Amino acid sequence: MNMDELKRQAAARALEQVRNGMRLGLGTGSTAKHFVELLGERVRAGLDVVGVPTSEVTRADALRCGIRLTTLDDIDRLDLVVDGADEIDPTLNTIKGGGGALLREKIVAAASERMIVIADDSKWVATLGRFPLPVEVIPFGLAATRHAMAKAFAEGGVSGQMVIRKGKDGHVFVTDGGHWIVDAHLERITDAPRLAGLLNVIPGVVEHGLFIGLASTVILAGSEGIRVVERH
Numbered sequence: 656m657n658m659d660e661l662k663r664q665a666a667a668r669a670l671e672q673v674r675n676g677m678r679l680g681l682g683t684g685s686t687a688k689h690f691v692e693l694l695g696e697r698v699r700a701g702l703d704v705v706g707v708p709t710s711e712v713t714r715a716d717a718l719r720c721g722i723r724l725t726t727l728d729d730i731d732r733l734d735l736v737v738d739g740a741d742e743i744d745p746t747l748n749t750i751k752g753g754g755g756a757l758l759r760e761k762i763v764a765a766a767s768e769r770m771i772v773i774a775d776d777s778k779w780v781a782t783l784g785r786f787p788l789p790v791e792v793i794p795f796g797l798a799a800t801r802h803a804m805a806k807a808f809a810e811g812g813v814s815g816q817m818v819i820r821k822g823k824d825g826h827v828f829v830t831d832g833g834h835w836i837v838d839a840h841l842e843r844i845t846d847a848p849r850l851a852g853l854l855n856v857i858p859g860v861v862e863h864g865l866f867i868g869l870a871s872t873v874i875l876a877g878s879e880g881i882r883v884v885e886r887h
Contacts, residue, residue, distance in 0.1 A: 661876035665773040666690035668874045669737045680763040682738025683710040683756035690737050695720025709763050710756035736767040741786040747886045748847050752789030752864030764869045772870045776877035784844035789864040790837045800859030811850035815840040
């Protein structure tokens with residue numbers, strides 16, 4: 656079974672948690688796209704839900720699939736968000752933002768009663784950090800922000816190269832919010848909650864890809880089947 660089929664299996668298992676009348680957060684990325692497509696099939700068969708997309712890409716996918724959409728301006732709480740992740744550790748803290756939607760993803764996750772993370776089992780790691788940590792930043796004063804980030808990394812016991820993300824066209828990648836992303840290659844984050852706190856107080860940092868204490872359930876699909884891990 657290839658990686659795409661594994662992701663679809665995880666998405667299908669998450670869909671089992673969706674009930675009529677739910678307000679859903681719709682994640683971004685290749686695994687979340689499978690969830691949106693499968694949800695669309697259920698909607699066309701009569702399921703009544705409303706979704707809040709976490710990116711313009713997901714918005715377009717959801718509309719194409721016939722899913723009714725709203726915003727967090729119209730409803731302030733969601734029942735469930737289903738999203739992917741770039742890395743997941745045994746405490747269910749995650750790194751997200753490889754697709755560049757981390758700010759909206761975190762806003763939606765924080766507004767949800769439950770967050771289910773769906774992924775193939777290659778995303779399960781003993782310690783976060785092998786995947787570069789995305790940090791969404793304001794372009795103004797970037798050198799000062801990077802200096803402050805380097806100090807935060809040192810205080811958090813990590814270090815590594817910081818790279819401004821480029822798009823496929825070779826130009827600086829710009830998020831849906833109009834910001835830039837610095838990818839920090841830290842290799843091993845021994846205390847993710849502490850590092851998250853240190854980054855949170857830097858003025859030029861809009862948001863970062865450490866999702867601490869947000870995921871309640873992780874659904875991992877692998878060659879030996881589906882594994883469900885719940886937060887204790």
